[in-house]
Amino acid sequence: MKTINLAGKLARISSHWDPHVIADYNDNDVMVVKFQGAFPFHLHEDTDDFFLVLKGEMVMELEDEAHPVKAGEIFVVPKGVTHRPRADQECEVLLIEPKGVPNTGDPATAAAKPRI
Template sequence: MKKSAINLQDKFTKFSKHWSPRVVAEMNDYQFKLAKIEGEFVWHDHKETDEVFVVIEGKMLIEFRDGKVELSEGEMYVVPKGVEHKPFAEKECKIMFIEPRGIANTGEAGGDLTAEEDVWI
């Protein structure tokens, strides 16, 4: 079996839709997902798991009911389970996030931005 590195920049060229995560790897029951984000997402939480956001390129904001966190390229933040949050990016931002397999991107909030699960690139 040929072993090769996963090139994140190459993976980002394989899709263009915003708020549409793509799986690039799994570790145990966790998935590493890439997404391009722009504009506002929906308020949501994940009752059973933390969620890690890593900014690969650009800037984003994670709003909370009691404040916000700004992230720039090369920075990450862990949103604790059960904490309501709303990601936002003024301009297109490329991110990686890490969460258990089977977690809906909108939590229980649902709506038009709920992505199909397990879409690999």
């Protein structure tokens, strides 16, 4: 057991849309990532998608609505809902996903999730 410094982990990431695993929680990966621009629309058939904005602001776009999500706020996308996060300026986000879930919903297009 040890503490994990989120700012220190995020300082090691220079890319966008590239989640990095920082901890394990039950059968989940706890990850940090930097967003800038728009991620492709996608969905997760079997799992919800958890986002906690640590710094900055993002917009969670759904098929017919958009929700601003500011630092200190959480947004959970229910399974089966098409969505995409977007950030006009760089923002820092903590994600929690079941191990092995591709971030795009499709293993063929998913980013690797290196551990830092």
